[in-house]
Amino acid sequence: MIVGVPKEIKTREYRVGMVPAGVRALTSAGHTVLVETNAGVGSGIPDSEYQRVGAQIITSADEVWKRSEMVVKVKEPIAPEYERMQPGQIVYTYFHLAGVDPELTKTLLKKKVTAVAYETLQLDDGSLPLLKPMSEVAGKMAIQVGAACLEKAHGGKGILLGGVPGVRRGRVAIIGGGVVGLCAAKVAVGMGAEVTILDVNLERLTYLDDVFLGRAQTLASDTESIARTVRESDLVVGGVLIPGGKAPKLVSRELIGEMEPGSVVVDVAVDQGGCIETCKPTTHDNPTFTVSDVVHYCVANMPGAVPQTSTFALTNTTRPYSRRIADLGLVEAIKADRALQRAINTYNGHITYEAVAKDMGYDYVPLMDAIGGKR
Numbered sequence: 001m002i003v004g005v006p007k008e009i010k011t012r013e014y015r016v017g018m019v020p021a022g023v024r025a026l027t028s029a030g031h032t033v034l035v036e037t038n039a040g041v042g043s044g045i046p047d048s049e050y051q052r053v054g055a056q057i058i059t060s061a062d063e064v065w066k067r068s069e070m071v072v073k074v075k076e077p078i079a080p081e082y083e084r085m086q087p088g089q090i091v092y093t094y095f096h097l098a099g100v101d102p103e104l105t106k107t108l109l110k111k112k113v114t115a116v117a118y119e120t121l122q123l124d125d126g127s128l129p130l131l132k133p134m135s136e137v138a139g140k141m142a143i144q145v146g147a148a149c150l151e152k153a154h155g156g157k158g159i160l161l162g163g164v165p166g167v168r169r170g171r172v173a174i175i176g177g178g179v180v181g182l183c184a185a186k187v188a189v190g191m192g193a194e195v196t197i198l199d200v201n202l203e204r205l206t207y208l209d210d211v212f213l214g215r216a217q218t219l220a221s222d223t224e225s226i227a228r229t230v231r232e233s234d235l236v237v238g239g240v241l242i243p244g245g246k247a248p249k250l251v252s253r254e255l256i257g258e259m260e261p262g263s264v265v266v267d268v269a270v271d272q273g274g275c276i277e278t279c280k281p282t283t284h285d286n287p288t289f290t291v292s293d294v295v296h297y298c299v300a301n302m303p304g305a306v307p308q309t310s311t312f313a314l315t316n317t318t319r320p321y322s323r324r325i326a327d328l329g330l331v332e333a334i335k336a337d338r339a340l341q342r343a344i345n346t347y348n349g350h351i352t353y354e355a356v357a358k359d360m361g362y363d364y365v366p367l368m369d370a371i372g373g374k375r
Contacts, residue, residue, distance in 0.1 A: 001326040002032045004068025006061050007039040010075045012284035014042025014307035015314065017072040017093065020053045022319045027054030031326045036064045043311040065089075070330075072322055074314065075301055076100055082107045090330055092116040092322055094134075095345055098246045098359040099272040105360060108346045114330060118318060120244045120353055121343035128243060130321075130343075132179050133313035135268075137303040139183030139239060142266040143172070145297050146235040147191065149264040149288060155295045157262025159234045162192030169194045173233040175226065175250055175275060177204045177218070180239030180268050182211070188235075189215045196229050226250055231258050238267040238275040244345070245355035246273040253277045253291070261293035271300040331371055341367055 003026055005018045016039050023033045035055045037047055047057045058064050065071060065084035073093035077085060078101075085091065085107060095117040097105050108115050118130035128135075143161075150156035150170065161170035172188045174181045177199030188195045189212060198221040199205055205218040219225045230236050230251055236259075240247050247269040256265070256278045267279040274280070278291040281300040288297050303310035321340060325333045334341050344352050350365035351357040357364035 002069045004064040004071045005035045006064045007036045013304040015074040015311045016040040016043050017074050019315045020049045023055045024053040034058045034064050043307040087111045090114045094118045096271045097356045109349050112349045115346040116343050117345045123339050130317050134303045135179035136183045138268045139180035140187050141302050142184045142237045143187040146264050146266045149295045170234045172235045173229045174237045176239035184237045185216050236265045238269050240275040244353050246359045247275040249277045251276040257292040259294050264295045266297045270298040
């Protein structure tokens, strides 16, 4: 198979879809890997490292897309890349289709592109192994950037999360106790903040209570507990996930208006529509905006700011599946791997992931029906 690795073009996106170890795994098995020149530079990987393990360095993004049977990326294709996608091509990346430009989905369907979405590749135990590493990064970053936004110079109320003797500590509310919430809480507790984690899953809350040994409060999430906790918090982190679907709106515009001026919200779920009503995607160039005197940080590709960590964490998990697709071919790889089946969001002009179809108003076609195989 011919596999292409183009340079990411989203604003300040420095990650890359494949590192030299991934290239070596493919080239040693007889596959061809085309890497766009300087694709890895932002992650500290020069072209020479890719050449050393057998990649062909290509100067044109158009050529990488045109020649590749499978394109391996990090972020969803954006408008300049729509025309580069080839009919019948496999694109293996984060898509978050329910939360991005609807034109991307239309293009995928029109060109019968197979969208293999990192965020919906799901093991039988319900875990999301390709989403987890970036959720870990984003969760930890949420507290880091939130703490900075609380500084007066950045529009915040001037609160130090850890406080000092004789002065109250900053109050942090984390909505969602999954991977994002756990990692955000680790950093917030480590900084000395007063932390509350809200989740609907009582078993998860029991686990988190054991992890933090009382250093973080856990609350069953409902409308009243969210409202009370958000009003009292200096920093609110949204970390709610519905695999493949839009995030539920758990914090209303009215509730944001009841927070103290200079408070901060960081919505990690913004790439899936956000769980805070006032949030909208921002970029690393212009990461924040203010609503009702509350600072909002809503960068949709937060881990892109720390690409050396993010790229290697991500590709450690994505590599085996790209190799499987290349070795077996797409259809046989799908038939052999239930987790990979769940990653296919579009195939042969159909939406094959139910949550995406529902949120975007398309008909849902089960994957095995779309490929003519047995379920």
